[in-house]
Amino acid sequence: MEVNCEGCAGCCLDWRALAPDDADHGHERRGRYRPLDDVDNLAPVSSDEVRAFLDDGLAGALVARLFRIDDGPSVTVGGVDVAAVRGRPAFLVGLRKVPKPVAPFDAEPRWLPSCAFLDPETLQCRIHDGDVYPETCATYPGDNLALDAETECERVERVHGGERLPDDEPPADADPVLGPGAVGARVFTHPDTERVEGAVERLAANEATRADHAEFVAVAAASSPGTLAVSDDRYERARERALAAESWVDAAVTEWTDRADEEAPDPATAAAVEADRGAPETPGWDG
Ligand code: SF4
Numbered sequence: 001m002e003v004n005c006e007g008c009a010g011c012c013l014d015w016r017a018l019a020p021d022d023a024d025h026g027h028e029r030r031g032r033y034r035p036l037d038d039v040d041n042l043a044p045v046s047s048d049e050v051r052a053f054l055d056d057g058l059a060g061a062l063v064a065r066l067f068r069i070d071d072g073p074s075v076t077v078g079g080v081d082v083a084a085v086r087g088r089p090a091f092l093v094g095l096r097k098v099p100k101p102v103a104p105f106d107a108e109p110r111w112l113p114s115c116a117f118l119d120p121e122t123l124q125c126r127i128h129d130g131d132v133y134p135e136t137c138a139t140y141p142g143d144n145l146a147l148d149a150e151t152e153c154e155r156v157e158r159v160h161g162g163e164r165l166p167d168d169e170p171p172a173d174a175d176p177v178l179g180p181g182a183v184g185a186r187v188f189t190h191p192d193t194e195r196v197e198g199a200v201e202r203l204a205a206n207e208a209t210r211a212d213h214a215e216f217v218a219v220a221a222a223s224s225p226g227t228l229a230v231s232d233d234r235y236e237r238a239r240e241r242a243l244a245a246e247s248w249v250d251a252a253v254t255e256w257t258d259r260a261d262e263e264a265p266d267p268a269t270a271a272a273v274e275a276d277r278g279a280p281e282t283p284g285w286d287g
């Protein structure tokens with residue numbers, strides 16, 4: 001496997017606005033499981049990784065995703081039918097996207113939903129190879145290649161040209177986590193539907209609050225692989241930490257959201273919005 005990522009960031013962005021005619025984009029909204037939220041290209045994280053983000057005070061970068069399901073086990077929560085495992089709402093935790101001024105694929109700068117950790121100027125990841133760099137990003141698109149599913153790299157090639165995936169041989173150690181082993185490790189279930197009625201309603205309306213996400217993030221942090229069990233103590237501690245956390249991500253999310261409503265997109269503003277608040281620098285592409 002070999003990828004050519006310079007000037008791309010396709011897997012870190014929701015770039016549907018740059019591919020209005022691509023029938024295959026928005027692929028996360030096809031099939032049996034359809035996300036309640038309307039953001040493309042979620043990077044899901046594991047229970048261990050959720051705990052690492054909490055340790056680093058980066059809870060503001062985490063969001064929960066629930067699903068509607070056609071023809072499968074579901075439960076009604078807050079008036080919304082959501083996919084369920086043994087009667088409990090099932091969910092993923094992934095990395096938050098926020099509008100940032102980006103210019104991928106040689107396009108003109110524009111506001112696109114971008115991963116909280118993407119530097120919009122260099123189009124590189126601010127946590128690449130760091131302590132909290134998620135496995136899903138480190139191994140992408142290996143699992144897609146192993147499963148013979150189209151990769152984001154190929155989608156970028158198809159829509160914008162260029163060569164993004166010079167070698168599409170799946171890595172020997174690709175190990176897509178599917179089946180029951182994923183429960184409690186990457187796919188979580190919430191133990192108390194009454195507690196999340198309001199949160200699910202707001203998630204479905206794209207109005208979820210930081211506290212709504214923190215509720216699910218805490219359950220994910222208190223989950224263990226292969227079981228639906230959730231530790232009450234770990235949940236309480238994780239929820240407190242998630243609600244108390246404050247980092248450069250939180251302030252940047254607020255400022256990007258405000259700027260997107262008021263300003264023309266300029267990737268160079270990343271220095272003031274992110275780097276000056278302590279966001280890790282990226283190395284650039286030279287060399
Ligand atoms: S963590 Fe980095 S590589 Fe992963 S989606 Fe975000 S910006 Fe992209």
Ligand code: SF4
Binds near residue numbers: 165
């Ligand atoms: S879509 Fe592929 S080529 Fe583009 S940044 Fe992601 S891994 Fe790299």
